Amino acid sequence: MDNNGEPPCRRCIERGLSCVLNKSLQTLISERSQWKDDMHRDISNMHGAVQDILKRLSMPALQPLKAPSAAEDPQETSPYDDTVVEKVEDVGPSCDNSPKLPPQTESLQNVPIESLYQITRLRSLRAENSGDESKADEGSDVVSKGIVSLEDAQRLTTLYLQRLDHYAYSIANKFKDLQSIRRRSVALTNAILTVAALHDPNSNQLFGPCCREFKRVLAESMFVRRIDREDLRAMCIGSYWLSDMSYTLSGHAIRRAMGINLSSNYYRVLNDGSEDAADCLRLWYMLYICDQHLSILYGRPTTIRIDDPSLQGWERYLEVRVAVEQDRRTASQVALMVVMGTIREFFDRHSRDTQTLPQNLTEHINSFDRQIDRWVETWYQHLKRRDDIGDWPSKGVLLHSNLARLHLHSHIFRGLSTAPIPPYFRPSASSAVSAANTIVEVLLSDPDMRSGLVGMPHYLHTMIAFACGFLLQMTTKYDGDLVQRQHVHDLINRLVAQLRQMPTGKFHLVRFMAEGLEKMVEASMRTPTQPAAQLFNGGFQYMNEQHYRDPAAVAQMDMIGGGAGGTGAGQHNDYGGGNDGFMIPDFGLSNSFLPFEDPVFRTSDFGYL
Numbered sequence: 001m002d003n004n005g006e007p008p009c010r011r012c013i014e015r016g017l018s019c020v021l022n023k024s025l026q027t028l029i030s031e032r033s034q035w036k037d038d039m040h041r042d043i044s045n046m047h048g049a050v051q052d053i054l055k056r057l058s059m060p061a062l063q064p065l066k067a068p069s070a071a072e073d074p075q076e077t078s079p080y081d082d083t084v085v086e087k088v089e090d091v092g093p094s095c096d097n098s099p100k101l102p103p104q105t106e107s108l109q110n111v112p113i114e115s116l117y118q119i120t121r122l123r124s125l126r127a128e129n130s131g132d133e134s135k136a137d138e139g140s141d142v143v144s145k146g147i148v149s150l151e152d153a154q155r156l157t158t159l160y161l162q163r164l165d166h167y168a169y170s171i172a173n174k175f176k177d178l179q180s181i182r183r184r185s186v187a188l189t190n191a192i193l194t195v196a197a198l199h200d201p202n203s204n205q206l207f208g209p210c211c212r213e214f215k216r217v218l219a220e221s222m223f224v225r226r227i228d229r230e231d232l233r234a235m236c237i238g239s240y241w242l243s244d245m246s247y248t249l250s251g252h253a254i255r256r257a258m259g260i261n262l263s264s265n266y267y268r269v270l271n272d273g274s275e276d277a278a279d280c281l282r283l284w285y286m287l288y289i290c291d292q293h294l295s296i297l298y299g300r301p302t303t304i305r306i307d308d309p310s311l312q313g314w315e316r317y318l319e320v321r322v323a324v325e326q327d328r329r330t331a332s333q334v335a336l337m338v339v340m341g342t343i344r345e346f347f348d349r350h351s352r353d354t355q356t357l358p359q360n361l362t363e364h365i366n367s368f369d370r371q372i373d374r375w376v377e378t379w380y381q382h383l384k385r386r387d388d389i390g391d392w393p394s395k396g397v398l399l400h401s402n403l404a405r406l407h408l409h410s411h412i413f414r415g416l417s418t419a420p421i422p423p424y425f426r427p428s429a430s431s432a433v434s435a436a437n438t439i440v441e442v443l444l445s446d447p448d449m450r451s452g453l454v455g456m457p458h459y460l461h462t463m464i465a466f467a468c469g470f471l472l473q474m475t476t477k478y479d480g481d482l483v484q485r486q487h488v489h490d491l492i493n494r495l496v497a498q499l500r501q502m503p504t505g506k507f508h509l510v511r512f513m514a515e516g517l518e519k520m521v522e523a524s525m526r527t528p529t530q531p532a533a534q535l536f537n538g539g540f541q542y543m544n545e546q547h548y549r550d551p552a553a554v555a556q557m558d559m560i561g562g563g564a565g566g567t568g569a570g571q572h573n574d575y576g577g578g579n580d581g582f583m584i585p586d587f588g589l590s591n592s593f594l595p596f597e598d599p600v601f602r603t604s605d606f607g608y609l
Helices: 008-056 112-120 150-162 166-169 178-184 184-201 204-220 230-242 247-258 260-273 275-298 324-349 359-379 391-414 425-444 448-454 458-477 487-502 510-527 532-548 551-562
Strands: none
Touching: 008 112, 008 230, 008 425, 150 178, 150 184, 166 184, 166 230, 166 391, 178 487, 184 425, 204 230, 230 247, 230 275, 230 391, 247 275, 247 359, 260 275, 275 324, 275 458, 324 359, 324 391, 359 425, 359 487, 359 532, 391 458, 425 448, 425 458, 425 487, 487 510
């Protein structure tokens, strides 16, 4: 209202608003100008300081500061006219400019990529080499990031080095403490702490964060051309114990190891007895063991060829002066994996075009069985007792031999859905059942084997689950013949009770094995005469709905796995399709109630996986 009580005209209102806006804009401009002057003064001071340092070091001076105008490159300016975004030129792949060819390239090459390298000189085309001289950035491991306290890290490292590493043939025995590991490799530090946290009942809260950080570090190294030996060691440790990432880690590590020709260290050891070469060869043997383990579990081809000279010549390696007790244990496993790899390849060739195995394979099966016998005779007396793991080395020979026999003789059940076991395969059927029984019984009766349940690789846990599942399959069709149902139920229930008592982390495989096996036995006991499909639906539907679909359980799995929604049944995972279970192979037994695709026997659904 004006002094006469009349309402102001529209022009007066606009004039007043314009005055207020102009004053506000002038204030903003003044403040912005002051900020710009301060920024330019700070930059000038910094430039002068740098010039002074370069002068003292007798280095060329910096070019005078020049801020490009918007007219020079209007496309690269920001909305603020006094802030210029520097244009970064994509220089492309780097090239070598060496005037002289390497000695090995002076003659005609038989590797095509070498010809392309000579033409283009692109560094990315050169063969990988080991960057063992590189140092780890200790500021990027889980300790320096505050994910794990120094005290916890030292405790977990001690657990790994003094207990767990012996089950992996002392692959990391060159390191004595946490500090030596941190100085050498961030990936190895994270791998060891992750595996130790998985086994430690007091470190459940550390396993998930350590596992995620381990995956992050490995993901960042995926496209790095230079591979560090300790990064290979870290991937090997992860493949040995972490079943959710074992297949991915093993494949990647083997390809990188082949890129630096790691297996050639076999000849270096034989020629000069180099300890450094022996360390590389031990790592190569460990990668081969992991590769064979996974080929057995997944029923897939191996990456490393079985005719590799370093694998066929392990006996010569044991004769060199640098070979120690851990090498004997490693060689024993390499020798067994060569036999089992031959078995797998044999059945792959002879069972592709036939549903059931022909009679003429019986002699081959018997021959493989005799090879397993000779392996036991060779190694049982030659592996010494250890203070840290007792008689596990020699007793492990017996466990592995029974696992190998089960793997061999169980093939004869393929395709026998309604037909009886042929008379010529009856001995193999009995051998398979006997091996499965022995596997469970020895775990129940022997203290060293019981203790080894915490520490053994996930391959052995999987094969133990395979033995239990095989016995339960036998009860659905051969009760009173090859097996006694009540005996099998009692045996597995005792194993379940033992697994529940194991002092390990809550995300360890034995925890989930115990729950899954208990549900399977309960389902079998409730409806012993019910057909397979009804037993499956009645027994396992409850478990799926009540546990694996429980929101709290799903949320816990997502938190540990670092994903959004997990990798449950029906979803795709690292191993191919969502229906690609591997724990218990389908022998074609129509009365079998085992849930081959059930989450209980899918490692991607074992809680933390």
